Amino acid sequence: YVLTELYRQYKEGKLQPSQTMAMEGSNIVPGAGHINESPAGTVYSLDELVDYVAIYSDNTAANMLIEAVGGGGIVTQHAHELGMLDTYLEGKYYQNDNGRFQTTPDNAARLFAKLANHELNGEPWDSMLIDKLRLNSHSFLRTYLYETDSWNKSGLGAPEQNDVATFVTQYGSYSIAVYTNSWNDYDARFDQVGRLSQRVYEAFNQIRSDLWHPYDPEQGFYR
Template sequence: MTRDEIIRILDQVPGKISFLYENLETGERVGYREDQPLMAASVIKLYVMAAAFNQFETGKLRQDFSLPIYKKDCVPSCGALTYLHEGICVTALDLVTLMIIFSDNTATNLLIELLGMEEINQYIKSLGFEKTCLNRKMYDTEKSSKGIQNYITASETGRLLMMMYRGELVSEGASRQMISILKNQQLCSKIPFYLQALAEEPEIAHKTGEDRGITHDVGIVYGKTPFLVCFCGNETDTPGFERIMGELSLKLYEETNRSEAQNQNKSMDSMIGRKSE
């Protein structure tokens, strides 16, 4: 797809939309309002994970540090901890894993307490990210009602993923472990939607985010030629934008991995064509 074709598609999506594509071998890049700060929803959890691994690396927090979870700690959805028995013990690494693969809000809030919100933001700034900021916990309705939100940009999130891919986020080992967690993502209705139906399904390391009028999915799609892609939307038609995330991700994969995908995707193209009519 040409840049103009991608921009034409994104221009039709209502609301505040940003997008970033980068081929991780050639460096080819397409951006669309990628520096626009947007309310983060659960994509901010990527940065909490990075801060957690930084503290694991420095020894400030152990991966096997264990703590009990009580009902007073729990917030509604997403995830699992809210629905498990009182006093269940989990490790710091368990919290990171649940935060990412199930987008567990209780796990996220406990990690924010363990790591420290100020310390998380200091780490974000140390990476050179000026627009990304954690301002409140998950499901803090009081602060949210006052307009206090967490913010990301597609460009800074893309740089975070690039650092992880190159083994430069915290350390090579930490980057590898974070990517492994992201590859186990269980919320797969956006970037992976059509890709997971391929005969040879590519691995995808990604993180979603959603709230009322908000939908994001950001990650790395692995194949013969891997690429990163960040879709971010506020005040938008979430079902419509999510369909476009799936369609564009498939088309980008086909183009960057044409020799692998061209024979197995004819039926997929026709299906998308029917859905778009």
């Protein structure tokens, strides 16, 4: 949602990918990522911060981008305008004064579906964001489907292992989100979510292929 708002501001000319900002101590937090090990005052471009968020789910980089776009309230407003009414970003990652800081699998899947159909910020911005998400180094849903055109955004934490992805097949595209919590077999999460995704992929293609007809001028069948 933060990246969606960021790219909206790129589109409107309020921000540019080449713009830089210095990392302040208030944005440095633990958890996923790398730049929290850098000293305060280190300068990053917005495009570099997007890479850290997309590839490593970097919490410090995300906090910096929340600040860059004008705060979580702006992100929440944009999410609601897009129809993601269960999403709230009232604060930053690992901040004690946060309000609601949440989303749902439904909202996440809807966001990815809009992105796949270029209904977030339009072109070229949606394709630019998709290219960033293709770089994600952590995946559950794509584990056994890497030969399929796809992109994802995972969320890793102590109890939760979440992922949202879009898959593009010869019969169309679909978006799927899987959120988990407190698994008994924590180390099996990659395989189990990956196998679930594989079954959904197979079912989607089987059902769509049953409805798929080649064009026949005499019969008037269209794909």
